[in-house]
Amino acid sequence: MSTLKELRDSGHVQRDVRDEIRHNLLAALRAGIDPWPGLVGFDDTVVPQLERALIAGHDVVMLGERGQGKTRLLRTLSGLLDEWTPVIDGSDLDEHPYEPILPESIRRASELGEKLPVAWRHRSARYSEKLATPDTSVADLVGDIDPMKVAEGRSLGDPETIHFGLIPRAHRGIIAINELPDLAERIQVSMLNVMEERDIQVRGYSLRLPLDVLVTASANPEDYTNRGRIITPLKDRFGAEIRTHYPMELDDEVDVIEQEADLVASVPTYLIEALARFTRYARENPSIDQRSGVSARFSIAGAETVAAAALHRSAVIGEELPVARPVDLQSVIEVLRGKVEFESGEEGRELEILDFLLRKSVADVVRAHLGGVDMRPLIAALEGGHPVLTGDRVPATDVIGAIGDDETALAVLDEIAGRLDAADDAERASALELALEGLYLARRIGKDEGDDGQTAYSVTVPDDDFDRDGA
Known part of the structure; x- marks a missing residue:
């Protein structure tokens, strides 16, 4: 016409x-x-x-x-x-x-x-x-x-x-x-x-x-x-x-991240959930200016950064399948600091506040997904062997291999992997890291973050007063 x-x-x-x-x-x-x-x-x-x-x-x-x-x-x-x-x-x-x-x-x-x-x-x-x-x-x-x-x-x-x-x-x-x-x-x-x-x-x-x-x-x-x-x-x-409002339910927050984030590597859902919880804690924290809000872009940028860290590691060490691990969550703190406004009295404490909220978020994820799992065989495996090393230059096979060939510990790893839908070695390494981070936050094992970018989980529990999981 x-x-x-x-x-x-x-x-x-x-x-x-x-x-x-x-x-x-x-x-x-x-x-x-x-x-x-x-x-x-x-x-x-x-x-x-x-x-x-x-x-x-x-x-x-x-x-x-x-x-x-x-x-x-x-x-x-x-x-x-x-x-x-x-x-x-x-x-x-x-x-x-x-x-x-x-x-x-x-x-x-x-x-x-x-x-x-x-x-x-x-x-x-x-x-x-x-x-x-x-x-x-x-x-x-x-x-x-x-x-x-x-x-x-x-x-x-x-x-x-x-x-x-x-x-x-x-x-x-x-x-x-x-x-x-x-x-x-x-x-x-x-x-x-x-x-x-x-x-x-x-x-x-x-x-x-x-x-x-x-x-x-x-x-x-x-x-x-x-x-x-x-x-x-x-x-x-x-x-x-x-x-309008921010997502009222955690599941909605996770859906927003998964829908909007442009991920260059595989990021397990529980890590997305940790970032969603992190965002929600930031919206409630009195040290952060709530009048300016904490945008959904905060968690979206966090997920994209975590994926980038996984891809960077796979390129450096030659891993075929890049999968994000809990250690990659630390990479978001510096990136996200500029996306929130802090109250005037909190100058100089920005990284400390965000790090604390992130630890609380990870602890919540561990409780939600791994609650009821008997972790004692993992602790025993650490006592009988070397510390579990992870970081931006540590392959997934090395993370898994560090717990040795103890059948009881491997059975616990299988249970953890089943709960977190972890199929291959890269995903199982990520699941194992989450369990170890949970044990650290519960003050059952120690954690040493070195200057070389490596993190070591061991049975040595540091004697400090830091409330890791915010309880």
């Missing part, structure tokens, strides 16, 4: 963007199709609120701390638009062929009639996004006079001299403004007419345009609720204010 006549003959029915989203959302819900692919932990909280807001046809602002999935959630909205929609070919604002709104498009429709050319636009091109920054201008969002068009001979009063901004260009689509409170107040004022009267004002004269656009935004709750950061009339124009 390339002309207006062909479009009419096809029986195409025009819908505004809100009705389009409402229709497709309800159709998906009736069919049992998940309209929110890739979202984890919002099923019973955020998603129902958002669905009601969209069915009501409201503009939406998402409030939440950093790393809570606000932008990802907004980007999924484009999936509720029709896959393809007709537009007037060559139009600046992608107007519907049934309803031209620009003077130029109205003139073309009058002159060409049923021969008005029609093009098709994919829904992915109908979603626009703008990161609000202090230097954002009215011209960026709404528009300004185009000096080139004036130079061509048009008068300043001619509406065709306007160069449209992002919001008018989102006509028949969705516009998302991230970090809305960062917009200067005068820029926020320029959005008032767009959101309520659906018209725009440029350089002192008003161009009445029946804009069809769904306005969405994201913001930090602290900034949004502070009247000094966002003007009250703009807040009033959003029909729905929806609060």
Whole structure:
């Protein structure tokens, strides 16, 4: 269908963007199709609120701390638009062929009639996004006079001299403004007419345009609720204010990491769980500034770092299969320190705090997965042989081989491997390390971290007062 006549003959029915989203959302819900692919932990909280807001046809602002999935959630909205929609070919604002709104498009429709050319636009091109920054201008969002068009001979009063901004260009689509409170107040004022009267004002004269656009935004709750950061009339124009949150359940936290992390090596699930617990402890710790939040990117970056450490080890020592081990968790402390804000009184203790929280997390994982396993044969194997060495240059076979050929100890290793789904030597070495780390944290064996990057587990228990597992 390339002309207006062909479009009419096809029986195409025009819908505004809100009705389009409402229709497709309800159709998906009736069919049992998940309209929110890739979202984890919002099923019973955020998603129902958002669905009601969209069915009501409201503009939406998402409030939440950093790393809570606000932008990802907004980007999924484009999936509720029709896959393809007709537009007037060559139009600046992608107007519907049934309803031209620009003077130029109205003139073309009058002159060409049923021969008005029609093009098709994919829904992915109908979603626009703008990161609000202090230097954002009215011209960026709404528009300004185009000096080139004036130079061509048009008068300043001619509406065709306007160069449209992002919001008018989102006509028949969705516009998302991230970090809305960062917009200067005068820029926020320029959005008032767009959101309520659906018209725009440029350089002192008003161009009445029946804009069809769904306005969405994201913001930090602290900034949004502070009247000094966002003007009250703009807040009033959003029909729905929806609060996001970090994953409430540990399983959801693990799912987020596994879904989002780009892992270059195999990372056992229990190590992912340790990072998830680590993140959750950081969100509760009074030494960490909870107003800035602890983003999901914290644990995602941690998982990627652990995988990188495993791949680095396999490259250095020539292991064929890179598998992360608990010793690799130590590599995340330095990397993640810069991703959280500490309270002012904790200067100089950042690494100590993170190391303590990581040890608590590992201890929790050991209790959750290896609770009830009789570890005494492993301790006996350490007493009768050499310390178990691990590190970034120690092969998996050496880790396993260090416990010797004692059948009782090997039987315990088999039980540990079974609980942790460890099949090959690389995975069994990782499982053994977790068990040894658990014994150390329970103060049943000792651990010596050398300057050469190697860690030795032995039966010598250091006489110190450090509470390893946070009990």
